Amino acid sequence: MTVTDLLSYEDALASFDPVMGLEVHVELGTRTKMFCGCSTELGAEPNSQTCPTCLGLPGSLPVVNAIGVESAIKIGLALNCEIAEWCRFARKNYFYPDMPKNFQTSQYDEPIAFNGYLDVQLEDGEVFRVQIERAHMEEDTGKSTHVGGATGRIHGASHSLLDYNRAGIPLIEIVTKPIEGAGERAPEVARAYVAELRELIKALGVSEARMEMGQMRCDVNLSLRPHGREKFGTRSETKNVNSLRSVERAARFEIQRHAAVLTSGGTIVQETRHFHEEDGSTTSGRIKEEAEDYRYFPEPDLVPVAPPREWVEELRAGLPELPRLRRKRLQEDWGIADHEMQSVLNAGALDLILATIAEGADAASARKWWMGELARHANETGAELAAVPITPAQVARVSALVAAGDLNDKLARQVIEGVLAGEGDPDQVVDKRGLKVVSDDSALGAAVDDAIASNAAIADKIRGGNLAAAGALIGAVMKATRGQADAKRVRELVLEKLGVQG
């Protein structure tokens, strides 16, 4: 790999103003494919979920998946778009072995949704409005696996394997208008936009939008222009950037790379670029000497889509509470400050906390565990919070044990530690480690007697009415019972045995 010259981020931004365009593909979670009845289940045997239509066999014809159209309209509405009264599918013609018909059934100049916006909140709470150009329906391609090459890319491969299970899975492509004015925060805006879009797609229930599974993929188009200039510079298109962190890194890298080229008197070539997770760099893909000619024309095998207005309004009325508004409501419900809510979001803890509440925990304790003990664990192990090996149900159980007085805080932390260590459910950890609070009098009584016997001076003070001195005896009992004693009961016993009224 050749070393790419980069300008420092600060220097780049001192001279240039970045303009971005983000194209996000979302695989819809429909049960069947966009134009046939094949299953969309992931992980099946290669080519086991195919039929004449999604294999493009001679004579086969497409039929539009109504749920696919409905999902597209919901996404359009949630993005504040206008919904087309009449639109058509179009054929995008190009040859590639993983595309069965050698044209992709897509939409061209008549997208189902257009002219919208999405407000995204940055880490410091600032709201940035991203304008949406369009959202359109299309089908996914099959999957090529190149075998024999060093990098899994086609270059150097001896042969390729084709799996058409993915061919025909419904996709919605969401394209922003040029994002201007983000300045040095451009990479952050890109990340926040994709994050907000993902939340929105999930809230709509139209896709799980799991980026790591390829259910949501982002292309980052970026160009620089000198400050004060209207005209956009030449852009690069970084393809398939598949995590939030990568979106931010790709934008940042391209800003630095473009700036280095431009300040050294070079010109940016319009090209696609590959993003590399390992070091956050991009490398040149295919150079676009001239705009690719896809010879779009209206798909004659499908009839136009003309969603009735009443239906669109019905869908609008049925939209769930959108993520940003929901977050605002939760913050008010929980009575926490902006910065506290922001750290919940930054930690990726919101859904986990809500799931824990849904399992019966109260909001305060759910938040306490996820933002405290568990966030710390995630930090230490470098994992995403959601990947920490404990479920919301298990956290809720710990919280219930504390509320019932069966665990105190210290013991609860040990239980969580056990769950994270793979020792089983909270109840199993309690049993195995013997972590129950001891409140039964015969067991505690002996420990209290011992404490009184070996701290006679303190015991006298207490008898003399100095109740504050009781703390020392309680501490001694707790120590003797390795923290498992019910502190409240110990205090009662100490006072009782010394004949003092509490």
Place this chain on the structure above:
Amino acid sequence: MTDIIRLTAAQTAEKIASGELTAVEVTEAHLARIEAVDEKVHAFLHIDREGALAQARAVDAKRAAGEPLGPLAGVPLAMKDIFTTEGVPTTVGSKILEGWLPPYDSTVTKRLKAADVVILGKTNMDEFAMGSSTENSAYGPTGNPWDLTRIPGGSGGGSAAALASYQAPLALGTDTGGSIRQPAAVTGTVGVKPTYGGVSRYGMVAFSSSLDQGGPCARTVLDAALLHEAIGGHDPLDSTSIDAPVPPVVEAARSGDVRGMRIGVVKELGGDGYQAGVVQRFDESVEVLRELGAEVVEISCPSFVYALAAYYLIAPSECSSNLARFDAMRYGMRVGDDGTRSAEDVTALTREAGFGAEVKRRIILGTYALSSGYYDAYYGSAQKVRTLITRDFEKAFESVDVLVSPTTPTTAFPLGERVDDPLAMYLVDLCTIPVNLAGNAAMSLPCGLAPEDGLPVGLQIIAPALKDDRLYRVGAAVEAAFVKKWGHPLLEEAPQL
């Protein structure tokens, strides 16, 4: 045996239903006829002897068990090799699909099987239905039973020749610009292009999706109606299929009453450049209609003169995209896969070797017409012409019930005459193409022999979309009048093979 093959489909079904004939007898008679004459005619690309006999036996068993039989049960049919048939070769007349065994039946195939029709085999055609003479078949041309040195029409020349040579009483065709009607005209048979969307396209290998329409071919108007009814109707697998009942075609074919109907003669389809004998027989047909009590008027459709030009932009554009899937990856021919070449090279070599000259010409034409910078001038303009032609029809049908014209400007020309002159070949479809562009329905039926060459002439009847029944009403009346006049059906004048 000779008698069996000369029966109409309606007669055959009746005799099978009554027990006078068995379906196996009927099938064997046709298989024997194919054996006897198809070496000369070359109507078939593939004979499914076992499949046909199995279907025939099933029909006989059904009858023996007292189960009700459909109106075409046991009747043999020749199927154009463009409809997929599960496990039975489907080549579309192309080398690129040689040896392909489709894993699925077309909707039309399914419906025929459900109607207990016996599918004898697959018939020859111009490669991917592109042509008007069947000479573009990768498997050699078909001869016209009237004169084996002449073209049987195309693209469905095999189906029409099979009917005219009594190898089958029913056949299936597809009509993108005249591929059912023109072969019917030059072979003295009946062919119908139903309203676009009237017969499912699912499993019909696409040439030009917005123009392609499957339809019935037969020797009589009633037989065509029976077949139309069996294959027509809504299909959820074809989005462009019309969700409406099949028009009452059989009823119309049985009535054949044209009294009081208004019939328009299309001014732009006829006259200069048309063969004299064709014009003469057409004029006589119009006279017959008048005598039968119809009112005949002349109608002008001024946009029809642009139809051919528009067609040769739209059809190639769609075909350039539809035929992209033949890339050697999943089915059909694969050339040059020696382990060293890239997929792209193998695709290119396969398409180079697998497609014939006419198919390549149209792919190149269409690719060009859709290119950015040319799209508006070519594809865009052609779509506008299409709208104008549709309006011409709409306006005409405000004042008449059907339109009539010759089906083709000439009778069957000699094989080889136009193979090197694509434009002359394209002109063959001058009268039929406007119907495909507008999506309405049309029929061709025999109206006599041209005096100068003794070859069949076709009369074209055109009806508004969804009014296919009018074709059969008018067709049946003309047919009855001519048979009465001639003393026998026209085909009986064809030479013995």
